[in-house]
Amino acid sequence: MNLDFSPDEVAFRDEVRSFIAENYPKQLSGDGLRDDMPPADLVAWHKVLGEKGWSVPAWPAEYGGTDWTPTQRYIWSEENARVNAIMPLPFGVSMVGPVIYTFGSDGQKEQHLPGIRSGDVWWCQGYSEPGAGSDLASLQTTAVRDGDHYVINGQKTWTTLAQHSDWGFFLCRTDPDAAKPQEGISFILVDMKTPGIEVRPIKLIDGGYEVNETWLTDVRVPVENLVGEENKGWTYAKFLLAHERSGIAGVARSKRAVEQLREIARKEMLDDKPLIKDFDFARKVSQLDIDLAALEITELRTLAGEEAGRGPGPESSILKIKGTEIQQRLTELTLEAVGHYGTPYYRNVADAGSNEYPIGPDYAQHAAASYFNMRKTSIYGGSNEIQRNIITKMILGL
Amino acid sequence: MDFNFTEEQRMVRDSLTRLVRESYDFETRRSVVESESGWRPELWAQIAELGLLGMPFSEEDGGFGGGAIDSLVVMEEFGRGLVVEPYVQTVVCAGGFFKHAGTDAQKAEHIGGIVDGSRIYACAYAEPRGRYDLADLETTAKRTGDGYVLNGHKAVVTAAPWASHLIVTARTSGERRDHEGVSVFVIDKNADGVVTRDYPTVDGRRASEIYFENAEVPADALIGEEGRALPLVELVTDEAIAAQCAEACGAMKVAHEMTVEYSRQRKQFGTPIGKFQVLQHRMVDMFTEYEQSVSMAYLATLKLGESAKERKSAVSAAKVRIGQAAHRIGQEAIQIHGGMGMTDELAIGHYFKRLTIFDSEFGNVDHHMKRHIALASS
Numbered sequence: 001m002n003l004d005f006s007p008d009e010v011a012f013r014d015e016v017r018s019f020i021a022e023n024y025p026k027q028l029s030g031d032g033l034r035d036d037m038p039p040a041d042l043v044a045w046h047k048v049l050g051e052k053g054w055s056v057p058a059w060p061a062e063y064g065g066t067d068w069t070p071t072q073r074y075i076w077s078e079e080n081a082r083v084n085a086i087m088p089l090p091f092g093v094s095m096v097g098p099v100i101y102t103f104g105s106d107g108q109k110e111q112h113l114p115g116i117r118s119g120d121v122w123w124c125q126g127y128s129e130p131g132a133g134s135d136l137a138s139l140q141t142t143a144v145r146d147g148d149h150y151v152i153n154g155q156k157t158w159t160t161l162a163q164h165s166d167w168g169f170f171l172c173r174t175d176p177d178a179a180k181p182q183e184g185i186s187f188i189l190v191d192m193k194t195p196g197i198e199v200r201p202i203k204l205i206d207g208g209y210e211v212n213e214t215w216l217t218d219v220r221v222p223v224e225n226l227v228g229e230e231n232k233g234w235t236y237a238k239f240l241l242a243h244e245r246s247g248i249a250g251v252a253r254s255k256r257a258v259e260q261l262r263e264i265a266r267k268e269m270l271d272d273k274p275l276i277k278d279f280d281f282a283r284k285v286s287q288l289d290i291d292l293a294a295l296e297i298t299e300l301r302t303l304a305g306e307e308a309g310r311g312p313g314p315e316s317s318i319l320k321i322k323g324t325e326i327q328q329r330l331t332e333l334t335l336e337a338v339g340h341y342g343t344p345y346y347r348n349v350a351d352a353g354s355n356e357y358p359i360g361p362d363y364a365q366h367a368a369a370s371y372f373n374m375r376k377t378s379i380y381g382g383s384n385e386i387q388r389n390i391i392t393k394m395i396l397g398l
Numbered sequence: 399m400d401f402n403f404t405e406e407q408r409m410v411r412d413s414l415t416r417l418v419r420e421s422y423d424f425e426t427r428r429s430v431v432e433s434e435s436g437w438r439p440e441l442w443a444q445i446a447e448l449g450l451l452g453m454p455f456s457e458e459d460g461g462f463g464g465g466a467i468d469s470l471v472v473m474e475e476f477g478r479g480l481v482v483e484p485y486v487q488t489v490v491c492a493g494g495f496f497k498h499a500g501t502d503a504q505k506a507e508h509i510g511g512i513v514d515g516s517r518i519y520a521c522a523y524a525e526p527r528g529r530y531d532l533a534d535l536e537t538t539a540k541r542t543g544d545g546y547v548l549n550g551h552k553a554v555v556t557a558a559p560w561a562s563h564l565i566v567t568a569r570t571s572g573e574r575r576d577h578e579g580v581s582v583f584v585i586d587k588n589a590d591g592v593v594t595r596d597y598p599t600v601d602g603r604r605a606s607e608i609y610f611e612n613a614e615v616p617a618d619a620l621i622g623e624e625g626r627a628l629p630l631v632e633l634v635t636d637e638a639i640a641a642q643c644a645e646a647c648g649a650m651k652v653a654h655e656m657t658v659e660y661s662r663q664r665k666q667f668g669t670p671i672g673k674f675q676v677l678q679h680r681m682v683d684m685f686t687e688y689e690q691s692v693s694m695a696y697l698a699t700l701k702l703g704e705s706a707k708e709r710k711s712a713v714s715a716a717k718v719r720i721g722q723a724a725h726r727i728g729q730e731a732i733q734i735h736g737g738m739g740m741t742d743e744l745a746i747g748h749y750f751k752r753l754t755i756f757d758s759e760f761g762n763v764d765h766h767m768k769r770h771i772a773l774a775s776s
Contacts, residue, residue: 133736135666158737204740205732205747270529272575280764332725335754336762339529340554343605343755345598357595359607360526360553368600372751375732376740383736385676 003300005075012072016079023048024085032084034366035208036347039122039164046088046119055117056093063101063109064117070303081252089161092116092123096169099187099236103228108189112167124192126156126170126214127237134386136171137181137234141216143172143188150174150188150226152196152219158380162199162212165192170216175231187233189225196220204376206369207347241382248316248381249323251296257330258288264337264363275337284333288326295322314394317387324377324384331371338364342371401696403471406464411471413448418479424745427480431602437560442483446515451489455497459509466637470644470699477648480745480752482603484520484557488512490641492519492565494634495582499622508563508584519584520561521638522552522608523631530761532567532631534575537610539568539583545617546570546583548591548610556759558606559596561587566610570625580628582621589613601752629706636713637702639760643695643720646756650688650724653731653749657681660735660746677734684730687723694719711773714766721756721763728753 005013025044033042049055057073059065068076080087097116100108115121132139141154152172162168168190175184190197196219201209228236262285265276275281299319335342341360346352347369352359378384392398403411421441430438445451453468455461469490476485489512496508511517528534537550548568558564564585572579585592591613594606622630658681661672671677698716701709728750732739735746742748757763 128737131665133666135668138666138668203742205742205751207742268529269527271531272534278764280767336758336764339758339762340524341526342758343554343556343599343601345600349597352597357593357607357609359595359597368751368754371754372600372747375729375750376737378733379736379740383733388676 003297005071009071009075012068013075013079016076017082019052020079020083020085023052024083028086030084033086035210042086042089042161042164043119043122045086046093049088050118050120055088055119056097058094059097059101063097063113070306074300074303078252081256084253084256088119089122091125091160091165091169092121095125095240096123096167096189099169099227099240100189102239103187103236105224105227107224108227112189115166121167122161122165124159124162124165124168124214126159126168126190128158129155130157134383136237137185139171139173139185141170141172142176143170143174143186143221145174145223146220148223149220150186150223152188152190152216152221154216156214156216157202157211159199159212159214160210162192162214163201163209168192168214169227171233171237174233178231182234184231185233185237186230187227187236188221189227190216190219190221194219194221204373206372207345208369208373249295249299249319250327251292251299251323254288254292254323254326254330255296257327257334258285258292260363261285261288261330261334261337264334267361267363268337268339281333281337288329288333291322291326291329295319295326298322314390317382317390320381321378321384321387324374327377328371328374331367331374335367335371338367342368403467407468407471410448410450410453410468411475414450414472414475415478417444417448418475418481422479422481424748427482427602427748431482431598435560436598436604437483439560442518443515445483445485446513450485451515452513454489455493455509455513459497459505460513461509466640466699466702469637469641470695473641473644474648474695477645477650477752478652480602480649480748484518484560486638486641486645487521487557487561488517488519491521491634491638492563492584494637495565495584495621495630498633499582499627499630501618503618504584504621511562517563518557518561519563519565520555520558520587520606521565522555522558523565523567523635524553524555526551526553530765531575532635533577533580533628535567535569535580536574537566537568539566539570539581539615541570542614546615546619548583548585548613548615550610552608552610554599554605555608556599556603556605558587558594558608559604563587564592564608565621567627567631568610572625577628579625580631581624582627582631583615583619584621585613585615585619589615599755601755602748632706632710635760636698636709639713639717640695640698640702642756642759643691643698643716646720646724646753647688647692647695649749649752649756650684650691650727653727653746653753654681654684654688656746656749657684657731657734660738664736671734680730680734684727687727691720691723707773707776711770714770714773717761717766718763718770721766724753724756 057066057068061067129139143150143152170188170190173184174186178184196217198215200213202211266274268275270278341364344359346365452461453464457463493512539546539548564587566583569579570581591611593609596606599605662670664671694716698713701712731746732750739746
């Protein structure tokens with residue numbers, strides 16, 4: 001047993017590190033993802049990677065994947081996190097893409113996979129509904145067959161970045177009489193420009209607009225847009241949720257965020273000494289470090305299992321729970337570190353950082369908003385309560 | 399021992415409950431917070447008319463003879479409605495400075511203006527570098543012929559955009575962090591040399607960065623003794639903390655009630671989510687946190703008149719305990735509301751944000767834990 005990368009893996013790391021250094025869009029450097037960025041910035045790196053052939057590393061080679069081992073993919077995400085790169089959005093690359101190449105028709109593969117790889121086509125996820133959150137299978141949106149079309153009616157919510165999306169993948173009820181709610185659901189691809197779709201932004205507590213309500217009224221979708229079999233959508237949805245969970249630990253990003261937190265705590269003063277020299281604060285940062293080490297090794301153990309051919313199982317729920325708790329704690333401590341300057345609402349102040357009369361240090365400007373925003377992580381992607389239910393059932397057998 | 403409010407305090411609470419219910423529903427608050435001014439001077443006038451602004455002052459000073467318990471009653475109700483109007487800054491802080499250390503002339507002018515609602519005060523005590531140390535002052539006040547000249551930068555002065563006057567802590571002598579040499583001044587916000595940069599805060603209030611650039615004040619702008627005001631600043635800050643602890647209790651109570659109610663209404667898996675024992679116990683823990691917090695708000699308020707050591711110890715204990723509870727209740731409330739808790743549209747997120755910022759005002763949990771430890775070992 002050892003934790004070292006093999007010589008090949010070290011060489012791979014050096015290769016991707018220098019590729020990132022040379023090719024990551026300069027105008028984005030260090031910024032990280034923010035909802036108020038111009039849409040073009042969100043896909044700038046994706047497009048570079050699309051040309052390089054590295055935008056969908058986890059896909060099978062025949063669909064444009066890189067054939068990297070799980071460890072190489074881990075190195076890749078770690079190296080990107082080091083520069084806080086804005087990675088390809090997950091909705092195409094990690095969610096609908098794998099569903100399409102696994103369950104979709106040849107026509108769907110030809111039509112959709114290239115746009116997902118290149119970053120030219122934006123996708124959104126139409127899963128949750130106002131009445132169907134944790135209990136996703138109770139969804140009410142219907143798709144009724146009418147000749148060569150499905151006619152979709154209903155309301156979806158939390159559709160992330162739907163305002164920029166070209167296509168969406170929707171779970172719709174096609175058999176209202178099925179014995180179990182999970183059995184009458186279909187997975188349908190919808191062109192977001194189809195008449196009858198209305199996207200209304202939802203303002204979140206951090207002041208941003210990253211999610212939407214999406215209303216579908218008599219939306220006519222060709223039957224070819226059904227993925228796989230009718231009424232088997234739940235199977236594909238579960239497959240997709242497992243994919244969504246596998247990257248959710250966010251270890252590499254959190255490691256970077258711990259370093260940033262330490263950097264802030266070196267600049268902030270308490271009793272005329274850097275805050276990081278304060279035992280109470282330093283202890284909390286180290287606690288995070290320690291929790292993160294435990295999570296990292298747990299993730300590596302999961303990866304090793306994957307390399308040995310064991311797919312991520314219900315243990316990935318551990319990664320989601322601990323990963324999101326750590327992400328939340330990081331933003332909480334960052335807000336704590338900036339003291340009084342966590343209070344201003346910078347979003348409405350265009351020149352908050354003006355040199356003449358700045359409102360606090362630059363690093364304070366996103367502290368409160370990030371803390372508020374990251375509360376979502378224990379709610380989305382299957383809330384942490386649902387993750388615990390999964391472990392209860394699948395691992396403890398209760 | 400008596401934990402009952404007086405008949406008069408109960409009446410005040412009832413009239414405030416009514417005022418908050420009728421004039422401070424969530425939608426009204428939202429439109430006020432998003433308006434250009436961000437507050438309602440006319441509501442302040444109404445509050446003055448109800449006599450609430452004069453409660454904690456003695457009759458001799460032009461008030462109605464009450465004290466800190468009256469402020470607790472007011473702030474608990476303000477907390478329930480997430481009221482943004484500056485009772486703590488004007489009545490408790492500024493009023494406290496004049497009450498404890500004002501000359502007769504200062505009391506007549508300033509307490510008079512506070513009680514009748516004509517003057518709004520903000521308290522510029524914090525500085526960019528000083529964090530929560532009240533003596534860590536780079537702002538200076540230099541004596542000139544017949545007054546002082548102020549220079550320096552005050553950070554995140556809440557309610558300053560609405561204020562007519564500012565209370566300012568400044569150093570008249572000594573080194574940056576010395577306990578000696580701290581003085582307190584009152585200054586007209588429109589005075590020459592006072593530059594303000596106004597902005598909204600994440601919890602729906604307004605604040606300013608304030609720069610004093612050779613701002614001149616007359617000698618009678620000094621409140622209390624020159625260079626010896628740190629104990630006064632600590633006393634008034636403790637009174638403000640006690641009042642804000644009460645505010646946090648009001649906000650926590652509503653956050654808890656909203657969460658329980660949501661868990662009754664929200665159905666998943668064919669049943670109200672409030673039927674899930676996992677969530678029930680968490681809401682019980684929230685309730686317990688709230689009850690402990692109310693106890694600590696009472697403790698802090700009731701100890702304000704005791705010796706400095708006893709007062710500080712109780713106030714810090716309350717600030718620690720309530721700071722912890724505020725975080726926990728805010729976070730749990732959002733989690734149990736699920737995605738809806740993340741939306742700006744629901745009130746719960748706004749309670750969460752106010753409860754978050756509460757911690758960093760007048761010293762956070764760690765700051766007050768340290769003060770508590772230092773007092774316990776002194």
